[in-house]
Amino acid sequence: MRYPGGVVRTFYLIDGHAQLFRAYYAPFRPLSSPSGEPVKAVYVFTQMLLNILAKERPDYLAIAFDVSDETTERKAFYPAYKEQREAAPDDLHTQFDRAVQVIEAMGIPIYTVDGFEADDVIATIAKRLDGSGVELRIASKDKDLHQILTPTVKLWDPKDGTLIDPNTLWELRGYRPEQSVEIQTLVGDPTDNVPGVVGVGVKTAAKLIERYGSADAVLEHADEQTPKLRERLLEARDVLPITRQLVTLRDDLDFPFDLGACATPLVTREAVQDLFAELGFRSFADQLPSERGVARSAEPGTLGFGVADAPPPESDVSYHLVDTPESLEVLVAQLSDQRVIALDTETTSLRVVDADLVGLAFAWRAGEAWYVPVRSHVARTLDPATTIEALRGVLEDDGVTKVGQNLKYDLSVLEGAGVTVRGPLFDTMIAASLLNPERRGVGMDDLARDLLGVTTTPISDLIGKGKQQRSMLDVPMEQLLPYAAEDADVTWRLYERLDHELDAAGGRLRTLFDSVEVPLVRVLAAMERAGITLDVERLAAYREQLTERIDALRAQVLDVAGGGFNVDSPKQLSQVLFERLKLPVVRKTKTGYSTDAEVLETLASETGHPLPALVLEYRELTKLLGTYVDPLPSFVSKRTG
Incomplete structure (x- = not known):
């Protein structure tokens, strides 16, 4: 089915609880704030918000949250609603409060309505925006929201940017938004303990609704179905009206809503820096502009990130493919004049020893770059050995300065390809770190966004992620050329800015860069190529010893604590130490009593109780196991062993 389109402004409306749960279970390492409280979910959630601001640049932005399941009208109407759901993890509750603090500090409106779920709030906002010329993009994957999709109301996945509109819903699920409630009425929802017709899934329900039009009509035609389906339809006759009411979203809630109040806020470093420092999110604060350097814009959707050097317009960018001997000869001649x-190098692996060179990109003026492919499964390339030989004179020229972003990697790759890069070096990543030591994000994407106002193409756009990830060798040249050339172009533009800033910072910093940091790049590159020998069998034996000791420590901790609890949970440990065992409180945080290493060491020395020392050893060994012993074997080179 096809629908007309055509909208101008965008409103990103986030299903707050859904995204926070998604952040909590995201495949990301555990994180703690400087005070020891868990903050992984808050970190991932905050990263999503900043990505929306920087990449999506919405005109309007808001967040809808659920209220307690126990207080909703659905629960009052049907007491079994969601009763089988397990309680949220303890450390998620505190992170929810922290997430709200982040949202409020950023100035993003929050909508909740007593007695109703976020989906009802979202449905009501969608209805109020009808005819406004605003496209509503809902950050949620909830199937309950399929019923409100229109050409200007879409579901948006923050993970990959996927949009689901009525057309996409038809293609993916085989039904239209106006059929969604009818289908859900037949299917029910086991996740929320909503009853349906036993054995009827979405595909069967979609076929029935397409034929008969509604769940009631399907019941009227029960005799036309197979004996088993007829029996199950009749068994569910009494519960389907209940199900229909449970799955139908309310779009008529009474709460104040002003579109203008949802205009995307200008988020400044000063507004969030205290909270971000408390949470340990300093790199996030670095991404934001200072109030001193940004004029607040009256136009919604204008973020005013305070970029000093605007990038060239996209139409002014000129990227060249060098895939013939003749064009290579021209490039070498031009390079020889610089x-x-x-x-920048494109390769088959992040592990330098196992990486094959796929291509090289060069730039020496902003907005223009050249890409030389030497390996590909899907496009014409030059011969690797011949190309390296043609470029050797430039790459090994002591009089030519080589600029790169993380040059250590490129030097190692080229060394593996048979060429030793000589001449002065300038690493933009190191320069940015020296100029702003507190900056955590020094990758190209971070620097391009923060210093140049450029949103670079993520590598996942080319090769995908996870199990579906492909090799650079399989990327079509029409995608690889702009990506690789952009890397060299952005690196050059970063060099122009950072080189000037190093000179302006004074002689000592410049000397540190030129005399210590840059020479160290060659040393580290050589060390990484040489690697170290790893005795995998001995490490496996040590892993068994560690695991046995960790299991024994866990048992001792539970025995000394006088009962079971999750040893890895700071909150539960806090309850055991200070409520069950009545040990003296050393330090309080906003969310409770601290149980960080310093506190445990103090308790061990001052109280003599065995539990703090046991937990300290348990934490040390589990960190050793998880950070080093388990991961190390996976770093053994396939080529060298």
Whole structure:
């Protein structure tokens, strides 16, 4: 089914609880704030918000939250609603409060309505926006929201940017938004303990609704179905009206809503820096502009990130493919005339020893770059050995400065390809770190966004993620050329800015960069290529010893604590130490009593109770196991062993 389109402004409306749960279970390492409280979910959630601001640049932005399941009208109407759901993890509750603090500090409106769920709030906002010329993009994957989709109301996945509109819903699920409630009425929802017709799934329900039009009509035609389906339809006759009411979203809630109040806020460093420092999110604060350097814009959707050097318009960018001997000869001649060049390599692996060179990119002026492919499964390339030989004179020229982003990697890759890069070096990643030591994000994407106002193409756009990830060798040249050339182009533009800032910072910093940091790049590159020998069998034996000791420590901790609890949960440990065992409180935080290493060491020395020392050893060994012993074997090179 096809629907007309055509909207101008965008409103990103986030299903707060759904995204926070998703952040909590995201495949990301555990994180703790400087005070020891868990903050992984808050970190991932905050990262999503900043990505929306920086990449999506919405005109309007807001967040809808659920209220307690026990207080909703659905629960009052049907007491069994969601009764089988397990309680949220303890450390998620505190992270919810922290997430709200982040949202409020960023100035993003929050909508909740007593007695109703976030989906009802979202449905009501969607209805109020009808005809406004605003496209509503709902950050949620909830199937309950399928019923409100229109050409200007879409579901949006923050993970990959996927949009689901009525057309996409038809293609993916085989039904239309106006059929969604009828289908859900037949299917029910086991997740929320909503009853349905036993054995009827979405595909069967969609076929029935397409034929008969409604769940009631399907019941009227029960005799036309197979004996088993007829029996199950009749068994569910009495519960389907209940199900229909449970799955139908309310779009008529009474709460104040002003579109203008949802205009995307200008989020400044000063507004969030205290909270972010408390949470340990300093790199996030670095991404934001200072109030001193940004004029607040009256236009919704204008973020005013305070970029000093605007990038060239996209139409002014010129990226060249060098895939013939003739064009390579021209490039080498042009390179030979330069005293400073930016270079970047594309490869088959992040592990330098196992990486094959796929291509090289060069730039020496902003907005223009050249890409030289030497390996591909899907496109024409030059011969690797011949190309390296043609470029050797430039790459090994002591009089040509080579600029790169994380040059250590490129030097190692080229060394593996048979060429030793000589001449002065300039690493933009190191320069950015020296100029702003508190900055955590020094990757190209971070620097391009923060210093140049450029949103670079993520590598996942080319090769995908996870099990579906493909090799650079399989990327079509029409995608690889702009990506690789952009890397060299952005590196050059970063060099122009950072080189000037290093000079302006004074002689000592410049000397540190030129005399210590840059020479160290070659040393580290050589060390990484040489690697170290790892005795995998001995490490496996040590792993068994560690695991046995960790299991024994866990048992001792539970025995000394006088009962079971999750040893890995700071909150539960806090309850055991200070409520069950009545040990003295050393330090309080906003969310409770601290149980960080310093507190445990103090308790061990001052109280003599065995539990703090046991937990300290348990934490040390589990960190050793998880950080080193388990991961190390996976780093053994396939080529060298």
